[in-house]
Amino acid sequence: MTIREIEKEITEEFSMFDDWMDKYNHLIEMGKSLPLIEKKYRTDQYLISGCQSRVWLSAEMEDGKVIFKADSDAVITKGIINLLIRILSNQTPDNILNAKMDFINQVGLKEHLSPTRSNGLTSMIKQMKLYAVVFKTKMAQ
Amino acid sequence: MNFDIKKIRKDFPALHQEIYGKPLVYLDNAATTLKPQVVxxxxxxxxxxxxxxxxxxxxxxxxxxxxxxxxxxxxxxxxxxxxxxxxxxxxxxxxxxxxxxxxxxxxxxxxxxxxxxxxxxxxxxxxxxxxxxxxxxxxxxxxxxxxxxxxxxxxxxxxxxxxxxxxxxxxxxxxxxxxxxxxxxxxxxxxxxxxxxxxxxxxxxxxxxxxxxxxxxxxxxxxxxxxxxxxxxxxxxxxxxxxxxxxxxxxxxxxxxxxxxxxxxxxxxxxxxxxxxxxxxxxxxxxxxxxxxxKIGIENIIRYEKELLKHATEMLSGIQGLRIYGEAKKKAGVISFLLKDIHPYDAGIIIDKLSIAVRTGQHCAQPVMDRFDIPGTIRASFAFYNTKEEVDKLVQAILKVQEMFG
Missing domain, CATH: 3.40.640.10 (Type I PLP-dependent aspartate aminotransferase-like (Major domain))
Structure with a gap:
């Protein structure tokens, strides 16, 4: 699926919820179901620091596509990570770089990507795009 | 002096607003207090x-x-x-x-x-x-x-x-x-x-x-x-x-x-x-x-806050799976706590959605967090315009958090 298609799918998924509590219950479920990153990645080397919650992120290249894996110590953060991974993982570096990520606004989770939340998510997206740049450069060589 | 909480609350305009459609409960006083109208x-x-x-x-x-x-x-x-x-x-x-x-x-x-x-x-x-x-x-x-x-x-x-x-x-x-x-x-x-x-x-x-x-x-x-x-x-x-x-x-x-x-x-x-x-x-x-x-009298404030802190400590201690950090014999103003198996950030988000302002995180005191080996705490901090009813709303919110993450 393209990034656009996945974004549309997520937006539709979230439009089913009438109130914030259902939405957060859904996020919590997703946070719990996110496959955990292998223990070897849960180290400082892969840590994206946020003052409130911590995020670990790893990236690998497989058949021209970037595979992201991530984890967090907070469940809601993990739920949002789950969304970000669904969208950006298994995509080409170019597609990752071009992704606008505006679905976040549409599903009403914008506040979680505000730098004042200091939950590591803003830095996580930056880091994902940075990985895409690195892989793109490597591919060109 | 008669400590008239209703009258006191009227002096603080910021208390009388709704957050997410519900009356604000402001329990982040250690970060900054609200200001009375005279100020x-x-x-x-x-x-x-x-x-x-x-x-x-x-x-x-x-x-x-x-x-x-x-x-x-x-x-x-x-x-x-x-x-x-x-x-x-x-x-x-x-x-x-x-x-x-x-x-x-x-x-x-x-x-x-x-x-x-x-x-x-x-x-x-x-x-x-x-x-x-x-x-x-x-x-x-x-x-x-x-x-x-x-x-x-x-x-x-x-x-x-x-x-x-x-x-x-x-x-x-x-x-x-x-x-x-x-x-x-x-x-x-x-x-x-x-x-x-x-x-x-x-x-x-x-x-x-x-x-x-x-x-x-x-x-x-x-x-x-x-x-x-x-x-x-x-x-x-x-x-x-x-x-x-x-x-x-x-x-x-x-x-x-x-x-x-x-x-x-x-x-x-x-x-x-x-x-x-x-x-x-x-x-x-x-x-x-x-x-x-x-005019209110710091002695009156101290007396009222002591009672409020006692009530809050009793109520929070009664919640299963809640641990209070900081159990000094002499305490004032602040209760820091964690919920078993729930990250303070997760709890903070839900408590916020329930219109209650508390602080979560490390409170600019990383060495204290390291001492107890915790990622942060949820901190409720009180002022003399807070009420026991507000403390009870916090308790309800915590129970809701436990239900959602349980």
């Missing part, structure tokens, strides 16, 4: 009428600005019972007050091999300035440890003191755990060795009656905005004998006596430490806050 009015009034710079003009409004500004200084002197008005220095806040002392006192009195004592309970603002000056001077920073209840271990403190110790700087009340430190004892012990003591009173002034002469502390500092006044104003009280000897911290206008390109001589206290145009409006606003507190 807001006095700031508006300053900008609507006086709006002049202090200590400079001969014109009517400038005279009036100076008078109100200096009256606040006198007011604060009286409130904390300092001996002299010129021992009251206006700063931007507690952080600047500590930076001022660390730098200026450090410059004059610290040398290679000397020692500074702080505690494990401190806010970063009472750690980093000392770390920096110690590094610069080749001095050593020593730390009084805490026990599992979050109380300073005084025996260890006594052991840390040597003939190299030049200053002790500790908080009056911990912003993270709510521990009320035995500062009188800490000061007396230091004074037996002729070591001056600085007290970070950012939380202390809010929940205790302060008499700096009785305490005999050498420095005491606090912020206006945590004490019902405006942001951007703080106070440093210092004993004259130290302030006189300490060099200026920042330089510029106001703080000078004469300036030539060869040599500048400095103004006397308190102006030596107050360069540049001060935050006149907010200093005057802080004066109104102190008058307001005096």
């Amino acid at each position: 807001i009015d006095s700031i508006t009034n300053y900008y609507s009428t006086i709006n002049s710079n202090v200590h400079r003009g001969v014109h009517y409004l400038s005279q009036q600005a100076t008078e109100e500004f200096e009256n606040t200084r006198k007011n604060i002197r009286k409130y904390i019972n300092a001996r002299n008005t010129h021992e009251i220095i206006f700063t931007k806040g507690t952080t600047e007050s500590i930076n001022l002392v660390a730098n200026s006192f450090g410059k004059k009195f610290l040398s290679h091999g000397d020692e500074v004592i702080i505690s494990e309970l401190e806010h970063h603002a009472n750690i980093v300035p000392w770390q920096m000056i110690c590094e610069e001077k080749g001095a050593k920073l020593k730390v009084i440890p805490i026990n599992d209840n979050g109380e300073l271990i005084l025996k260890k403190y006594k052991d840390l003191i040597t003939d190299k110790t030049k200053i002790v700087s500790v908080s009056h009340i911990s912003n993270t755990l709510g521990t009320v430190n035995p500062i009188k004892e800490i000061i007396d012990i230091a004074h037996q060795h002729d070591i001056p003591v600085m007290i970070d009173g950012a939380q202390g002034i809010v929940h205790e009656k302060i008499d700096v002469q009785e305490l005999d502390c050498d420095f005491y500092c606090f912020s206006s905005h945590k004490f019902y006044g405006p942001m951007g104003v703080g106070v440093l009280y210092g004993k004259e004998k130290y302030l006189e000897e300490m060099p200026p911290y920042q330089t510029g206008g106001e703080m000078i006596k004469t300036v030539t390109f060869k040599k500048t001589t400095f103004n006397e206290l308190p102006f030596k430490f107050e360069t540049g145009t001060p935050n006149v409006a907010d200093v005057i606003g802080f004066g109104s806050a102190i008058n307001y507190i005096k």
